[in-house]
Amino acid sequence: MIEFKNVDVVFGKQPERALPLMDNGESLQEIQEKTGLTAAVRNASLKVGKGEICVLMGLSGSGKSSLLRTANGLNPVTRGDVFLETDQGIQNFHELSEDQRRHVRMNRISMVFQKFALMPWLTVAENVAFGLEQKGLDKSTVRTKAIEQLTLVGLGEWADKKPSELSGGMQQRVGLARAFAMETDIILMDEPFSALDPLIRSDLQDELLRLQKQLNKTVLFVSHDLDEALKLGNHIAIMKDGAIVQHDTPENIVMNPADDYVEAFVAHTNPIDVVNAQALMRRFDDFREKQGEICLSERDDCWLYQGDSINNSAIRYGDTKVPLEVWRDGDTDDVNKKRALVVPLETRMHTVMALRYQSGHGVLVEQDGKLVGHVGDREIYHAMLGKLIGDK
Ligand SMILES: Nc1ncnc2c1ncn2[C@@H]1O[C@H](COP(=O)(O)OP(=O)(O)OP(=O)(O)O)[C@@H](O)[C@H]1O
Numbered sequence: 001m002i003e004f005k006n007v008d009v010v011f012g013k014q015p016e017r018a019l020p021l022m023d024n025g026e027s028l029q030e031i032q033e034k035t036g037l038t039a040a041v042r043n044a045s046l047k048v049g050k051g052e053i054c055v056l057m058g059l060s061g062s063g064k065s066s067l068l069r070t071a072n073g074l075n076p077v078t079r080g081d082v083f084l085e086t087d088q089g090i091q092n093f094h095e096l097s098e099d100q101r102r103h104v105r106m107n108r109i110s111m112v113f114q115k116f117a118l119m120p121w122l123t124v125a126e127n128v129a130f131g132l133e134q135k136g137l138d139k140s141t142v143r144t145k146a147i148e149q150l151t152l153v154g155l156g157e158w159a160d161k162k163p164s165e166l167s168g169g170m171q172q173r174v175g176l177a178r179a180f181a182m183e184t185d186i187i188l189m190d191e192p193f194s195a196l197d198p199l200i201r202s203d204l205q206d207e208l209l210r211l212q213k214q215l216n217k218t219v220l221f222v223s224h225d226l227d228e229a230l231k232l233g234n235h236i237a238i239m240k241d242g243a244i245v246q247h248d249t250p251e252n253i254v255m256n257p258a259d260d261y262v263e264a265f266v267a268h269t270n271p272i273d274v275v276n277a278q279a280l281m282r283r284f285d286d287f288r289e290k291q292g293e294i295c296l297s298e299r300d301d302c303w304l305y306q307g308d309s310i311n312n313s314a315i316r317y318g319d320t321k322v323p324l325e326v327w328r329d330g331d332t333d334d335v336n337k338k339r340a341l342v343v344p345l346e347t348r349m350h351t352v353m354a355l356r357y358q359s360g361h362g363v364l365v366e367q368d369g370k371l372v373g374h375v376g377d378r379e380i381y382h383a384m385l386g387k388l389i390g391d392k
Contacts, residue, residue, distance in 0.1 A: 058239035281373030
């Protein structure tokens with residue numbers, strides 16, 4: 001977990017001079033003119049939970065990197081707090097002694113930069129091992145861990161090559177392996193994929209999502225690119241002139257932008273590529289129940305009977321029962337029309353719509369093997385019109 005509370009970052013001599021002006025609501029430009037100081041971050045509050053990827057987005061100069069870099073002390077905090085989960089519990093990073101900070105940097109936080117920052121004279125494995133050696137682990141443990149991490153990112157065979165023998169995409173994979181090897185809970189990523197061409201970039205995004213499923217880190221990720229933010233983020237925080245103007249789920253950023261600035265960012269995004277079943281569905285708490293069955297549609301006389309498992313559950317239209325089937329990622333054209341389909345929470349709206357259309361039934365949504373909601377035509381139409389059922 002990492003939490004920023006009312007963080008201000010000001011660059012220049014005697015940065016505190018900017019604080020009263022900031023409190024007066026003066027603009028960055030006014031502050032710059034009056035004091036010569038750069039107020040890069042203004043009153044930013046943001047919490048990133050364990051297992052979450054939060055993407056910081058905004059135009060160039062909006063303060064994304066300045067905020068990110070307060071998390072490991074690369075930038076000072078002029079005012080405010082940065083709380084981190086450490087082995088001593090939750091601690092305010094900027095109140096720690098220099099020794100304690102070094103310990104936290106070594107054991108709790110790692111960082112991946114835009115430039116791969118690999119040392120050219122070391123082999124790939126030695127680059128991954130570097131931080132582990134600093135931790136004081138013995139040589140054979142270090143080598144084993146480095147190879148394990150390289151294998152995890154598909155580069156096991158390349159361990160003894162030099163970085164210059166690898167493509168840009170592979171070098172950034174080494175960067176990921178190096179960050180993951182440190183086994184820190186928190187990973188800071190400052191535009192790690194921006195220098196890569198689009199196909200490789202997309203591969204690495206997939207790779208990060210795959211690793212994250214396995215490793216469950218707390219990730220703060222800076223990006224310029226909305227598509228990247230929508231693909232990776234559980235939450236997105238949009239920054240403007242040093243302030244966070246909206247911190248929200250990707251769906252809400254696209255469907256309910258907080259102001260014109262956010263709206264301009266998302267103007268060309270199609271909701272069906274962003275909204276997922278979780279945001280789209282109507283939860284069962286919201287439906288009428290009768291004799292143990294949930295009424296999915298009054299008009300169609302459609303009911304859900306829930307047995308002890310999904311396989312033993314069914315939907316019923318009047319007297320006709322339709323068994324359920326969990327949809328496994330695959331072709332949306334090739335669905336069994338005699339079944340109603342069940343999808344996980346993260347399934348994208350375009351897939352849910354295709355399954356609704358192909359199966360002829362509303363789509364059920366499961367979480368950890370339990371049915372939790374339903375997407376029918378009403379939910380789909382609402383989302384197309386720019387409204388999610390959850391925020392009506
Ligand atoms: N070390 C520094 N010293 C002085 N000013 C700085 C420093 N780092 C950043 N700034 C200034 O702070 C403001 C915010 O910069 P920052 O790099 O945080 O923005 P950003 O949103 O990450 O931009 P980009 O997407 O271009 O990297 C800018 O005006 C920048 O010039």
